[in-house]
Amino acid sequence: MSTRTDVCIAGGGPAGVFLGLLLARAGVDVVVCEKHDDFFRDFRGDTVHPSTLNLLDALGLRARFEAVPHAPLPQLDVVLNGIRIHAVDFTTLPPPNRFVTLMPQWDLLDLLADAAAQHPSFHLRMGDEVTDVIERDGRIAGVTTASGESIESRLVVAADGRSSTVRRALGLAPRDIPVDTDVLWFRVPRPEQPLPDTLAWANAAGVCITIPRPEYLQCALLVPKGSLEGIRADGLEAFRDRVARVVPRLADVVGDIASLDDIKHLDVQIDRLEKWWRPGALCIGDAAHAMSPMFGVGINYAVQDAVAAAHVLIPVLRPRGSVKGVGDDALDEACAAVQRRRTWPTAAMQAIQRRAHGLISAGVPSRIIDNPPTRRQRTVMRLVLPAIRPLVARMVGYGFRPERLLPLNRPAAEVM
Secondary structure: OEEEEEEEEEOOOHHHHHHHHHHHHOOOOEEEEEOOOOOOOOOOOOEEOHHHHHHHHHOOOHHHHHOOOOEEEOEEEEEEOOEEEEEEEHHHOOOOOOOEEEOOHHHHHHHHHHHHOOOOOEEEEEOOOEEEEEEEOOEEEEEEEOOOOEEEEEEEEEOOOOOOHHHHHOOOOOEEOOOOEEEEEEEEEOOOOOOOOEEEEEEOOEEEEEEEOOOEEEEEEEEEOOOHHHHHHHOHHHHHHHHHHHOHHHOOOHHHOOOHHHOEEEOOOOEEOOOOEEOOEEEOHHHOOOOOOHHHOHHHHHHHHHHHHHHHHHHHHOOOOOOOOOOHHHHHHHHHHHHHHHHHHHHHHHHHHHHHHHHHHOOOHHHOOOOOOOHHHHHHHHHOHHHHHHHHHHHHHHOOOOOOOOHHHOOHHHHO
């Protein structure tokens, strides 16, 4: 069986669904293939930054977003050697979105998919994995799926994550950027004594991220890459003790980590393609550049890629009722334009992430401040921190070169 569409997107994550929504709103026929039967996956990125909130506002989706439970965080603290520091203050950003918020990724994807389904040219296929690409005369002409179907399209978009099947089928290989840190995800109940919203805890025992959810804390212990087997060999009690030494406030709740099976390992990767496209195909999101979980920017950079892609693809792919589609050369140039626009913002953030991982591996966070702080350290906290908070908030909240919706991303009738 064969299907014909304008764009086939492999992967129903933030990049794929957001791009599908934007294309469908403009009247472009699009098929999104997601290999899982639903969007539910635990320990995925769930930080929604001001840049993405601004886009949701522009799409008229804010009321739907607010109807889904989420946890706004206008400020983020870090605790270094027991000293609490107000590190990031999003209230310094322009209104209305002066916070990050935590929403399970599956809820965000459900919201976006429901909004996209309002457009007849959007087609979401759950449980239908893209397994290969169709190539004719050196040009990608579609994909095959696990169901045995062929989907022919003018453009194939690989948005199927850092282990992208489509990217591999295209013969594209990313350049690895070495990182010597991994992450162990786990969850614990909120302590009985209220805990201020805290991004990270660091001391001589290690570094731990604590992400507040309504009923529990989603935590990430940073460990040296390749140390997982040793941690498992040491046993559950040693892991609980390690967490309690990094975050003393969790000492009373680490017992809720019932077994080592409750700990999920993330092999932290940072990589980037040298070329994001081939004739008839484009890679975006993690398929083009895997981001570290550092600063929680993964969702937001994937969404930014989707918006940038929509800006240049829609004029090429619009149906004949508005602006005529143009030739394959123009489509390939549009793909190249996406890479040109998104490469340096991605590379800049990845460089900062890599530097942060290096500092953590070297134990620098535990040496930034003494307990009690020296006079010089108190002066720095009083005079320097207030000056850099707005810069940090902008970098984390918007990233580099945040994308905005342009008129071409409105429904076709609005731009005819």
